[in-house]
Amino acid sequence: MKVFVIGIGLIGGSFAIDIKAAFNEAEIYGIDKSEENLDKALSLGIIDQKADLEDLDKANVVITAIPVDATVKVLPNILDKIDDECLVFDAGSTKKKLCDVISDHPKRRNYLAAHPIAGTEFSGPQAAIANLYRGKTNIICEVEKTAFKLQERAMEIFTRLGMRIRYMDPASHDIHIAYVSHLSHISSFMLGKTVIEKEKNERDIFDLAGSGFASTVRLAKSSPAMWAPIFKHNKENVIETLDEYIANLTQFKKLMEADNFEEIYKEMEDTNHIKSILKGIS
Amino acid sequence: MKVFVIGIGLIGGSFAIDIKAAFNEAEIYGIDKSEENLDKALSLGIIDQKADLEDLDKANVVITAIPVDATVKVLPNILDKIDDECLVFDAGSTKKKLCDVISDHPKRRNYLAAHPIAGTEFSGPQAAIANLYRGKTNIICEVEKTAFKLQERAMEIFTRLGMRIRYMDPASHDIHIAYVSHLSHISSFMLGKTVIEKEKNERDIFDLAGSGFASTVRLAKSSPAMWAPIFKHNKENVIETLDEYIANLTQFKKLMEADNFEEIYKEMEDTNHIKSILKGIS
Secondary structure, rough: OOOEEEOOHHHHHHHHHHHHOOOOOOOEEEOOOOOOHHHHHHHHOOOOOOOOHHHHHHOOOOEEEOOHHHHHHHHHHHHHHHHOOEEEOOOOOOOOHHHHHHHOOOOOOHHEEHHHHHHHHOOOOHHHOOOOOOOOOOEOOHHHHOHHHHHHHHHHHHHOOOEEEEEOOOOHHHHHHHHHHHHHHHHHHHHHHHHHHHHOHHHHHHHHHHHHHHHOOOOHOOOHHHHHHHHHHOOHHHHHHHHHHHHHHHHHHHHOOOOOOHHHHHHHHOOOOOOHHHOOOO | OEEEEEEHHHHHHHHHHHHHHHOOEEEEEOOOOOOOHEEEEEEEOOOOEOOOHHHHHHHHHHHHHHHHHHHHHHHHHHHHHHHOOOOOEOOOOOEEEEEEEEOOOOHHEEEEEEOOOOOOOOOOHHOOOOOOOOOOOEEEEEEHHOOOOHHHHHHHHHHHHOOOOEEEEEHOOOOOOOHHHHHHHHHHHHHHHHHHOOOOOHHHHHOOOOOOHHHHHHHHOOOHHHHHHHHHOOOHHHHHHHHHHHHHHHHHHHHOOOHHHHHHHHHHHOOHHHHHHHHHOO
């Protein structure tokens, strides 16, 4: 099985590592606009060979793990180049624009729209790790538009990597994921910004910050190259979440100004049951 | 050494566990308004005996680990009751109101204002753990107002528990901690609230939420009984941080509305160096 991974960073590299471990016969070809990343991936043993888009006619599986705006541009070309039996799936954090752009492509049936909910705040091939996807959710959109045989090949990969599958339409995916993923990143980036702006003397932050702060700003370490395009793609949904988040923060502030700490207690108590909702995620 | 711990939850209980391990001769007395917590602490072996405020004349060390508004009320009474050689320190997340309330007390020299930056999102005696304080920062305020001999006794405890010490005046403490701790809690609680409000079907949150979301809302599991009084005590500073946080979020939203994703990229890139600031905290 010849697997071509386009974008050999955290996400693509981690797919490469696990697929190689799970499929004896897998050969991993890396494609990346950064020659440096390809060399690193090769020396780390994440890929077997460097390749480029012209080689895609040899592929059995193509995985795109590049920023979502780049995927939208390149996906039609990928489908143009591949063999009729080749499976293409992506790992992008938005799904609607991607599904739209290839909806009328003659090889639409070769593509599976996927979003594995997995990652860390790090990036690049050196951030790729084994078992990143084990126990994680993979959201599949418009599964009915992918050829049966290629659905099966994809499920075989996802199952061997330990993922559980959820099916969803692209528009619903983009709305829900705005709440449980995209908004968290903005809240974290802006928290980091607010504290850095205030604390010019950074030693002070370091000395006073505890694990709670570290946890809350962890996502502010994420790659802007990956995240700016996500916010662009999911602009309307993300703005809606931001409106609601800002309204809740403003209301909290008003309760404080009015010395209504009973209501503040109640707000926190009502939100505490996030404990039971999140049980099992860490 | 007779150590009286007032409030035998996560913070007080963890002090009890470590002090017992670090000082052979330590006897731990627990005081708590909840008889159930005291019984739990006794059966978990966290305390040696139950006690009440009337017993404080026998204490060598008193640690208060109760909500900050309760500490403000009870601290003068504690100082009234203790022996002249007894050390009292607290673990509260605000310091100014506490230092103010006992500034003219005849036993001011027996009190050390402390804020160990340590904790988890859990609460109660069952949440108490060994080594919670190891490697953590302990902020001491107005150290010059505590008797030399009692400063030494406190430092002996903090050192054996593995803490590093930072000195700060109470007003500065309350400002800085508003940024690196209190604001994080509000951002997390309101993020949890925003998502819960939207996602009435909670299975959907659970299925789509990844480790990034879990990390960002972790603090929304915190105890309202502990946190409402902290926000009340530090009202002005916290409102200032909220104003700045809301302004940054609003500006981010405006950049999105204006399709200025280059500037959004730059904002995230500028905040990325939180990586190096936070190195070593987790």
